[in-house]
Amino acid sequence: MxxxxxxxxxxxxxxxxxxxxxxxxxxxxxxxxxxxxxxxxxxxxxxxxxxxNPVDIEAMDLSNGVLTYRVINRGIHPINFTNAIFSCDTGSWMNTSFSVLLPENSIVILKENTTQGAGNPCTDRLKVEIILYGYCTDIPGSTKEVRCPAGGCFG
The missing domain is CATH 1.20.5 (Single alpha-helices involved in coiled-coils or other helix-helix interfaces)
Structure with a gap:
């Protein structure tokens, strides 16, 4: 078996x-x-x-038709600084440049011929609007402003 x-x-x-x-x-x-x-x-x-990633505008000086200002990156990320829009009582204009601003660094920008239109100089306060690509930030103060581009902060 x-x-x-x-x-x-x-x-x-x-x-x-x-x-x-x-x-x-x-x-x-x-x-x-x-x-x-x-x-x-x-x-x-x-x-x-x-x-x-705060960004500051400091040392603004408008004299003899030359605007000098310094953009400071106080954050931990690099930013791409693309445009500055200036406006005052006589109109507005844009200064287009491109630079990468590393953390804790600053860039001094000179803008000559700070007149708008038919040679009308700014006689009142000057507003500087910085357009950054990649990050949105706020700058305190009534004459300075930083905002996101039209497509959004990360658009």
């Missing part, structure tokens, strides 16, 4: 396979969760740059 023996996995091999499968699934989920978290927090850190 021939005996048929049931064949199967030993309990030891089954345990090792179960533990190995569990560790593999855990590793895959860990990698996915890390990637997901980085993706979700990158948008938040970009928004946070609006508050942790």
């Amino acid at each position: 021939v005996k048929h023996m049931k064949k199967g996995l030993s309990p030891m091999i089954a345990t090792v396979l179960l533990i190995g499968f569990t560790v593999a699934v855990g590793a895959i989920l860990s990698v996915w969760f890390t990637t997901f978290t980085k993706t979700q927090t990158s948008g938040v850190s970009g928004i946070g740059a609006c508050t942790i």
Whole structure:
């Protein structure tokens, strides 16, 4: 008489396979969760740059038709300074330039011929509006303002 023996996995091999499968699934989920978290927090850190990357305008001087001002990046991120719009009682004009301003650095800008239209000089307060690409910032003061570009801060 021939005996048929049931064949199967030993309990030891089954345990090792179960533990190995569990560790593999855990590793895959860990990698996915890390990637997901980085993706979700990158948008938040970009928004946070609006508050942790202040930009100041200082040392404004308007004399003899030359406007001198200094833009200072007091934040921790580089900014791309693209435009300055000047306005006063006689009109407004734009000074277009492009420079990368590193953290804790400043750039001094000279704008000659600070007249608008048909040679009308500014006789009242001067408002300087700095347009930055990449970050939105605020400058305190009634004659100075920094705002986001038309498409939004990160548009």
